[in-house]
Amino acid sequence: MENIDPKHAENPEETPKPVETDYPKHEQDPGPSPQAVNEENDKGAGPVMKWIIPILVVLLLIYWFLIRK
Numbered sequence: 001m002e003n004i005d006p007k008h009a010e011n012p013e014e015t016p017k018p019v020e021t022d023y024p025k026h027e028q029d030p031g032p033s034p035q036a037v038n039e040e041n042d043k044g045a046g047p048v049m050k051w052i053i054p055i056l057v058v059l060l061l062i063y064w065f066l067i068r069k
Contacts, residue, residue, distance in 0.1 A: 017031035 019034050019037050020026060020031040021034075023030055
């Protein structure tokens, strides 16, 4: 069983913290940094999956309709 620290639990009814602009003022409980919120997601599995999934679907349909007995 996981040990979850209760002070890091998220409440779905609570609004998220705004992006941090004055770190020294909120040093004890800062919000997310602008780099974390505005990070580009151009690297990773997303762009690759946009190509691999349709190709696999087409290949499986070809197999299903033509090659299968």
